[in-house]
Amino acid sequence: MAKRTKQPNGAGSVYQRKDGRWEGAAFLEALDGTRTRFRVYGKTWEEANAKLTEALANARKGIPVETTKLGFGDYLTYWLEQIARPKVRPSTYRSYETYVRLYLIPGLGKKQLKKLTAQDIRTWLVKVAKTCQCCLQGHDAKRPKQHKDPTKQQRCCAVEKCCRKVPSPRTVQYLHALVRSALAQAVREDLVLRNVAKNVQLGTVERPEIQALTLDEARQFLRQARKGRFYAVYAVALGVGLRRGEALGLRWDDVDLNNGVLRVRQALQRQKGEGLKLVPLKTQRSRRTIRLPDNLVKVLKERKAEQAAERLAAGSAWHDPHGLVFTTHIGTAIEPENLYRHFRAVCDAAGIRRVRLHDLRHTCATILLAQGVDTRTIMEILGHSTIVLTMNTYAHVMPEHQAKALNRLEEALGGLA
Template sequence: MANKIEKYNKKDGKTYYRIKAYLGMNPDTGKEINVTRQGFASKKDAELAISRLKVEFEERGYQKATSNTFQELYILWFDSVYKNTVKESTYVKTIEMFENHILPAFGSRKLDKISVTYCQATVNKWCESYTKYRVMRNYTARVLDYAVTLGLLRDNPMKKITLPKRKQVVDEEQSENFYTKEELLHFLSCVKSDGISRWYTIFRLLAFSGMRKGEALALEWKDIDFTNKKLTINKTLTRGENNALIIQTPKTRSGLRTISLDDNTLSILKDWRKEQAKDYIKLGINTMKPSQPIFTTYSNEYLQHATITNRMNRIIKNHDLKTITVHGLRHTHCSLLFEAEVSIQEVKERLGHSDIQTTMNIYTHVTEKAKEKSAEKFAAYIEM
């Protein structure tokens, strides 16, 4: 098999190179040994890396060449074990986690130098700085499990640590990442007053359906049944390799769902479809085909996630509104469903939660907020 060198771009816009080097055959399995590495600043650096790998393999053999350090073992684990078990968007995020957090701590360490003490100290440090420290610990443990499977380690030091508990910090901004009924209506009226139908339609749909941002961006007109007032959610727009936009099915089966839509939202969508067709026909684009995405750029490409985020931030700033995120509209929808006395199970199914606990957490938050206001309501009633 030939060696491969290819370019890719990171989110910062810089170009890097990745390699896939063929080293030979694994004498134990009879399979090809291909090693993938990335992060090279130039093609020359990538070519030198391939040469070094080949020399190392010839001099020291398979295990030492590919599993000498944690980083080399990680590459082997990623390519031969992990990559084919998850969606592209998932392994791209996993690569980012390793490159940004795990490899800086473990990458250059020899496997036999990774002790329980070092693992404990590293996870303690992660705990102080990152909310996802448990995920980072778990991925590190999976790589070291592979070392045990290959016979490179006797046991897994990461599994012997005591997982620290993160100090409870009340993040008021995060806990308030939703609008009340009045705040939502005011937000939507501000969006409408800006006079751009596309944005009003997007934010109305997000707020009145509880969809995830990626699910809304992946929608096609065939996904809406105007007659039966139904919306089918069966895909999501996400990021793949080289930061490219890709369409995927939802992560879990619960993400596949059909939900009802109210008459006003359906009417707004119908109006948007007419306006979209009128605007794009001038560019020679037929948007009336069933597979036409509902929300696109002016050149009829998928909208970037950041485009919606930036637009919402601009609306909030221009109209001096309470700051929430785009995902906060989903939280808003969920909260208002509970206020409307929709059952927990119905909310779970409508939002596509894979775990009832996710729904319960929001329910608990809403009911706690209601309790806080009970004293004010009582006083207002008595003093009328």
């Protein structure tokens, strides 16, 4: 076949390089609006010409070409610091940083951002789901070979006994969401044309079933908790469905005992290097105003009197710069992990199942559903972003709730038989 080196005017040119490969080149509009020399390569003239023809066709449609040579790993570093850090809560940023450092950069970091494909992402996610992270990251190898405490010496992968510590399906789903979010920003900044992570389909992941307390268990728990100093925290968490951080971050300025109103405005969170801090809530929906039942107003009045006595007893040692409702004996914020340990001890003493502290919030919702409260009202009490989230979270108790409603309908109709 004769050697071809020329194309018609405006079609760029295709020519053979000294190394034997074919190269196609044309001046096209780049993502930043400038005209740049765009190059494609192929083993044959036909392959290079086909790639160049596709690029020219896209250009005629007004689709610019991708020219960035930025590596995906470098882009992720930029995205974390410049996009994610200012936008998300500190705890969310720490989660992003951990997953990017341990998974995304080692797995996809060497790929060029513009050359990353859906196949690359899917192949990587499948590999992650099957790879023991203990082996990959050398967790056990960092421990001493011999230690007086056997639990602290090398084991599992470091002694060639793989523990098969593979990521959960939810972790894999989270990794996919991170890649998709990072690439969405790359599209917005005109670094790539499209978000290839959107084309990756993962299997559905079942939501873990909510481990809420039954009504009898909740009553047993509250009776036992009444004997300790954290009773008011548990009563608020269970009574109006506050998250742990929301309850511990509650200030007296947010509570109107005269009118029985509680406003959820911030949360208490531990931040790396800064200790416990009050932080904004994650979403606007989380900021909510709740009408307190009379019993909770009484509990909070008792808590206020108790705190006044503690302040008097502590004297100059009292330190409470935020005016928190729930504090230690000297006014400082309560360490969330200490509260959780106390919570488990109360569960044991009450003779009920050990659930998470967060499950008091779920218990609030499931009891409300059982009492016939509508989903929209529960959504507003819990501060969910959408009613769909509420319905999906408590889908396992919906059938029973629906059955009761339909039974009432049948009674109203005088029976259907």
